[in-house]
Amino acid sequence: MQFIGLDLGTSGLKGVLVDETQAVLAEATAPLAVSRPHEGWSEQNPTDWLAAAESVMDALARHGLSDVRGIGLSGQMHGATLLDAADEVLRPSILWNDTRAHAEAAALDADPRFRALTGNIVFPGFTAPKLAWVARHEPKLFERVAKVLLPKDYLRLWLTGEHVAEMSDAAGTSWLDTGRRDWSDDLLSATNLSRAHMPRLVEGSEVSGRLRPALAARWGLGEGVVVAGGGGDNAASGIGAGVVKAGEAFVSLGTSGVLFAAAEGYAPAPETAVHTFCHALPDAWHQMGVILAATDALNWYARLVGTDAAELTGGLGRLRAPGRTLFLPYLGGERTPLNDAGIRGAFLGLEHETDREAGTRAVLDGVAFALRDCRDALAATGTRIDRLIALGGGSRSETWLSAIATALDVPVDVPAAGDFGAAFGAARLAIMAATGAGAEIATPPPIARRIAPDADLTTAYDDAHARYRAAARAIGSF
Template sequence: MYLGLDLGTSGLKGVVIDDAQGIVAEATAPLTVSRPHEGWSEQSPAYWIVAAEAVLNAIPSELRRAIRGVGLSGQMHGAVLLNGADDVLRPCILWNDTRAHAEAAELDADPKFRALTGNIIFPGFTAPKLLWVRHHEPALFTKVAKVLLPKDYLRLWLTGDHVAEMSDAAGTSWLDTGKRDWSDDLLTATGLDRSAMPRLVEGSAQSGTLRPELADRFGLPKGVIIAGGAGDNAAAGIGVGVVKAGQAFVSLGTSGVLFAANDGYRPDPATAVHTFCHALPGKWHQMGVILAATDALNWFAGIAEAEARDLTEGLGGLKAPGKARFLPYLGGERTPLNDAAIRGAFIGLEHDTDRVAATRAVLEGVTFAIRDCRDALAATGTKIDRLMAVGGGSKSDYWLSAIATALGTPVSVPVAGDYGGAFGAARLAIMAATGAGAEVATPPAIAKTIDPVAVLTGAFDEGHARYRAAASAIKGLT
């Protein structure tokens, strides 16, 4: 048996798979986010440990006794600050926290950051957060002995060791992404050095073994292998078998991601595409990331006093985009805008804009943001031959039909099952515990494929052009 733990923003999920990769148990524990100031987003790492304990206790004891390996997946970019005794110094600053926008701009103005990381320095990345702490909490900054990413704090609890892996480390802005190693120059620029960094392993490699006291406490075997694991999106890539060039998936979760695997390192920071290491040795991946996908739909559902599922179920067949346009920038945007200050908007509302029309506009707005990501990836030379849909939003055929039509690419939906970060982490646990390789990460069986609606292709092209014009028009408005 192999356990995958996925530390998300709203909860921690665990899945146990057997040697045939069938899911035999799963459990979740909720988490909440603190937003003490505008643009801030924090969590206490202590709550992650409580959630992990709850998940482990929820797994049947007979399965726990058979676990050979554990893999970790997690939300990226968070800053967990520890002193020399491994005490947490402050709440973790999360991926969707934008307080460090000025520091991000400062670092991004230094050419070596883009040159070495292969990426724009976004406010949500880890390095600008440490520079913010240095500027605004200087007394606390002097106490920082180690900086860990969220899932790697779980690893510290599991193994007692400070370890990170390549895919998550690539989102810190301290990694030389081509060389897959920490950059001394980039660390120095934020007042740190290698002593503050965890050691690095590949995602499919062993990072340590379970502490004996935890094995005794939870009834696991001694010497359980803890895999390097992956950042949440790279783990999802392992889960859905997106590990080779030409393969891609679109994730419609809280945020939206268009993820494409690459066999080589092909950065192009100017596109605002994320170019990160994959969870497998010698592999990289690119992502276009939007900050609000189902988050935008859920926001509108709250305004409409309805359930998101009810809003999308009665839409019927795909229709051409209407006059109402929605820009899903509820908390800023990454690809391709790189704008933490931009905010969302409805444009083109009329007297006959009812709830159905507004719902369609929200789905179309997120769809066009994903098309922006596709165009940004294409500008780097990345080609998508196969696109799979995952995440909660993939349950809406209307939404997937809109994405297929807007991108001009069929969208495949896996058979019922969980192929997300926890499943990918469990696959990485198999690799670490047995020495297996990428052959473990096979694509799932496909339940259906949604083709573009050819007669609406032109209408969606025009709708995207109107969307881009609206985005340009609101830039700079607050």
């Protein structure tokens, strides 16, 4: 038996083909671009997602897919994909890192029902405020909205013909009663929507539908291939990395940065700006701190100095004490713990000695300090981190992981060769849906090495983080 995991990211769509032992047999990727037509806007055309999925599936099909029994889906969260009654897309999808709806988010967050039922602040990047923005600024289009889908669930519609979402992704909309794992009619009505506008809900490890026969025939799959509920990108990464029990956590260095911890149960603390969401498994929840720019910040700096991120980090060598130069990575606002759509990044403490390497180290440290703020916010909720696994493209930098281990004062485990992120987690969810397997298959990956905090630099990192926090306060946060 074989299984496929598809992960619809912001910068690309990735697919993996695995067998029943979870060995990866093949993988493929297709790039995606983001449109930013105005300051604070971030959009993608859903038809580009379908083209990327076709490209990835065509590539996987060259390895033979006749033994595939299930497909799992993962994807970027919060995106508002608006369909009319004929399932035609009404406008470009408004993405997770779009902050145009900050005023609408604040208005919804002022209604105490939202935090009480969702367990979270209504962040500008969440889905509900985006619909409030559309209602205010594009009222004629809003009147035509028949269904609101999250990005991966638009892929599901194309694959199966079904309007379905799952709990982990739905928890990031501001419409889900996260403790009850169901849509809230009260919260929907607050944005002039109803349950009829929402997809049906399933758990991530459940069957959500079956692959359309025409697509199965195109790629050489058999009849009755199931499509699992799947998970939002971070929950699916948690499944891929085996982060399913309290005390287990991962740090993800992708476009955004995430400090994700499995939780004992549902214990929200919205005042901390920590996200409390359903996990992709039944009766399970997780908490995470989210920063909006991780590798996004490094890639921005690389463009600024006319090179690429790999060249910037490749020659850094061992970790050093932070210099005078500080970097605040708030290029498009920030979530945890600031909840500030208007804050912007900054270089501080520039001096004659500041060169390209010093700037690179400041960027890496700035992201590490932002993740430390997430760690502190998680600790305030009572969530513990006993074990931390590194995921994402940025985890290829040993220097960056050393900075994170030292700034957070927790060892960072680096998996052995292989990708144990969202696409792999989606494939695991496909196995569960197709075979009835449970969470026992979501084991941690083999660990190649452990990066311990540098005890000689702990005090220097503590002092630099204190300066970082003071700088953030000075520009209007904390």
